[in-house]
Amino acid sequence: MAHHNVEPINLHDRASSVTGHWQPQHIHNINDTHSMKLATIQGEFFWHSHPNTDELFYCVSGGPFSIEINRTARTPREAEQLGCDHVAQLRVGDVFCVARGVQHRPVAPLETGIMMIEKIGTVNIGDREGDERTVYVEEK
């Protein structure tokens, strides 16, 4: 059985206490297969996809922010060249799910607290192998 916290975790409080952007923190595992993470973001992330997992985003605080999507690009490089063919704009309380394999990048003009749910073991850079901005998160 997964480790479970005895007391609730407040996502707003956690988001406001985070220093540094694009550094996911682990919140909870669900059923030993999925992981809930929290991050604060500001600025433009880079194009990537997660070939093996959907990635559900929830806007906790701040924002709004955008998730740029390219549904036809097969690699980060293609997405960079083609740009987005869809933009989801998320304000506080909004949920949006990026399907597995879909190239995307979050863009946050203002500091934003986001919660993400994806499979355990998912790395922030997705299919950008060896990128120096990789953050490994302990998920237990």
Added chain:
Amino acid sequence: MAHHNVEPINLHDRASSVTGHWQPQHIHNINDTHSMKLATIQGEFFWHSHPNTDELFYCVSGGPFSIEINRTARTPREAEQLGCDHVAQLRVGDVFCVARGVQHRPVAPLETGIMMIEKIGTVNIGDREGDERTVYVEEK
């Protein structure tokens, strides 16, 4: 691939538009295994557990509300007799995960909007077989 909404869904707006309590609505599937649902609740639910899935709760609006837990009871009837051995109090923004198999019941003195994540196919009444308060939610 699961069906995915093209535009974000706002949990606050959905919670405020729901009429009726304890009637989960489907929001999203994640990876064809997990389901995000939303409900508004008020009053006391009944003791139950979900033998095959963790159940993650998030307090969207209203509240606070409690999740009463009994970690030793093996059936709803035992939990009713024993009462709770732990109470998690959730205010807006709080996340709390009830491990699979653990008897629990939400208690909401005030109307509260809650989001839940659990395996697809999970029924609200858990191991209370044949309870008339069963709600079947279409998850696609």
